[in-house]
Amino acid sequence: MKYSKKILTFVSAFAVSLGLFAVNANTTFAASNSKPADTSSTKVAKSTKSSSSKADGSKTNKKQKAGTQRVTGYAMMTKVAGNKNYKVWKSVSGGHVHTKVTDGITYRYNHIQSDQSVQTKKARYWRIYVDGRKVGYVNEKFFARNQIAVPKTVSLVRNDNYKFNTRDAISYATNYMGTVVDNSEVNVSKDSIACNKPKTYNVKYTYGDATATIKVTVRKSTKEGIASASGVTAQPGTNDYKPWKSHYGSSDNYISPTEFTPDNTRHTFNSGDLTLKTRFYQPVLLSVQDPGDDNINRVGHIPEGITVSDGWAYTSLLSHLNLLSGHVVGYDLNKLTNPFHAQDLLTMSQKKFTNYVKHIKVSPYIPIGHGQAMGSTKKYIYTLVNDHTLKESPDSEELVQIRKSDLQINKMWTIKTWVDDASNPRYFHNGVVVSDTDMYTVYHDIKNNCYEYWELTRKGDNWYPKLVGKTDGNFVSNGAPVQGFTYDPVNDNFYLAFNDLIFKISRKGAIKQTYQFNTNGREIEGLSVSNGRLYVNLAQRAELLESTKIK
Structure with missing residues (x-):
């Protein structure tokens, strides 16, 4: 993000409002048209005193000498916590910090933003917002400065x-x-x-x-990614179902990304032998609501994929539909048992907020792709970074391995699947990683009017595709896109979602069950299987549903 700004400096002759409390201070504003000020090139400007301040300046300066501070305002920016703990203070005034809020290390894995610095004689403090909420001031040394985080290998x-x-x-x-x-x-x-x-x-x-x-290594194999589509018989399918093609509804209290209030309704959806119940409403945003923010600052509001693992739910979020990068957010459902409280981050008490966000993690701004293509293992989250505008492309796709510990990139691969050669590619929009060496994907073969199910197995760093199943037909008659795909390894079934429809499909491609839910026009945005249950994420606002035991 290229920053452009102007510096305006003045000395206030009255108490200046400083974030949470009023202070007397020299104040510098770093103004920007639309992007955060470039603090990499910002120097604290020298003050120019007004005529009124000169009149009694000597007396005032003597009184304030011990507590001199300079305040600089910025457009909103994103910060990264370092490894050392520094206290978060409620206010800075008279050149001193006041009232401890918490230890900064508590917010290490949250989304941290700032729009103001306070320079005192001893240190520079930044006003910080955590997951969209203003919490106080922290020493600049708390942040990871002059760092570039990359994986060791690609x-x-x-x-x-x-x-x-x-x-x-x-x-x-x-x-x-x-x-x-x-x-x-x-x-x-x-x-x-x-x-x-x-x-x-x-x-x-x-x-x-x-x-x-x-x-970065380009692998040697000329056979990797080359597969055959013969030898697998397509199972009987259907074209009969007609879901709505795009969403038309929302949850009760969601109007738009800028206009919403907390939802308080527990939903139960029934179809056949499958029951889905509200498990967890997610915040619309985990960043300061700012119409002028950029993609690094903004966490939300568009859910894409979901994966549930060891009691944590991880969702991928885009800020705009034309992006391939965004944020992965993790919620510890073992601790966050109330389905509604995550909507109250801005209004709950400070103490409750600090305890609550210990169980939320937010990744940096990283490649996540546009489709519902996620998965998780014991240590890692995976995203298959696909471009939804590409259909029959010979391009490789990035597979990103993300550490659960800090939600940063641990390793990257690229994969490809071609039937015989590049003239007959399979570019995947939906997939699920089920182990550190195994992934399933689904492909809509429009030419042959069928859906294909592929297994990609990693040997060393090479990923080898194999066609494992096919279903004749398009499932739906109106061209609605796949909105979720996952695999149940215990019962050997795939689950495929189209807006309000979910199909249970055998590994070979036979349709075993069809479920249709009245979601009032809300799209499904991702499926996951964990601990014998199916998890479904709805959009507008994001609401995670949990099923009864599946079989």
């Missing part, structure tokens, strides 16, 4: 049709104040890597004093 499948964007491997880059900068501002020794021949590159990333290096 492994790319050979593909003459594809170049890898090396900036996609960045979890975040920060300047000397701990402010996140746009990946485009990071200097990279090689902007992209052609994948037409095997080779290993050491790619260096630099921004200011921050540096990082990763090893």
Whole structure:
């Protein structure tokens, strides 16, 4: 994100409102048209006194000498917490901090923003917002400054049709104040890597004093990603179902991303032998609501995929539909047992808020893709980064491995699936990772009027595709897109969602059960199976549903 700003400096002759409390201070505002001020190039401006302040300046300066501070306002920016703990204070006035709120390390894995700094004689403090809520002030040393977070390795499948964007491997880059900068501002020794021949590159990333290096390897195999579609018989299917093609409704109290109040209705949806009940309403935003914010700052409001693992629900969020990068948010459902409280982050008490957000994690702004293609294992979350505008493309797709511990990129691969050669590709919009070496995907073969189910197995860093099942027909008659796909390894079934419809399908492609739910026009945005239950995420506002035991 390229920052442009103007600095306006003045000395107030009266008490200046400083965030949570009023103070007397020299104040500098860093103004920006639409983006956060570039704190990497910001220097605290020297004050210019007004004539009124000169009249009694000497007396005032003597009284305030011990408590001098300078306040600088900014457009909203994103910060990253470091590894060391610093206290969060309720206010800064007279050059001193007052009243401890909590330990900053409590917010280490949350989304932190700031729009104001306070320079005292001893330190610079930043007013911070956590998951969209103003909480207080923290020493600048709390932030991860001059850092670039990247994985150690990236492994790319050979593909003459594809170049890898090396900036996609960045979890975040920060300047000397701990402010996140746009990946485009990071200097990279090689902007992209052609994948037409095997080779290993050491790619260096630099921004200011921050540096990082990763090893990027184009794999050797010429057979990887080449598969056959013969030998698998399509199972009888259908074209009979007609869901609505796009959403037309919302939850009771959701009007738009800028106009909503908390929902308080527990839903129960029944169809056949499957019952879905409200488990967890998610916040619309986990960032400060600001119509001028950018994609790094904004967490939400469009849910894409969902994966549930070890009692945690992880969802991928986009801020705009034309993006392939966004945020992954994790909620510890073992601790967050009330389905409604996550909607009250801005209104609950400070103590309750601090205890509550310990059980929420927010990733940096990373590639997540547009389709419902997620999965999780013991240590990792996975996203298959697909472009929903590509249909029959020979492009490779990025598979991102994200650490559960801090929701940063741990490793990246690219994969491809071609039937015989690049002229007959399978570009996947939906998939689910079920182990660190196994993934299932679904592909709508429009030419042959069927759906295909693929298993991709990793050996070393190579991913090998195999067609495991087919279903004749299109399931639906109106071209509605797939809105969710997952796999139940215990009962060996796929689940496929189209808005208000869910199909249970055998591994070979036979339709075993069809479920249709009256969701009042709300789309399904992702499916997941965990602990013998099916999880369904609804949009507008995001509401996680949990099923009875599946079989």
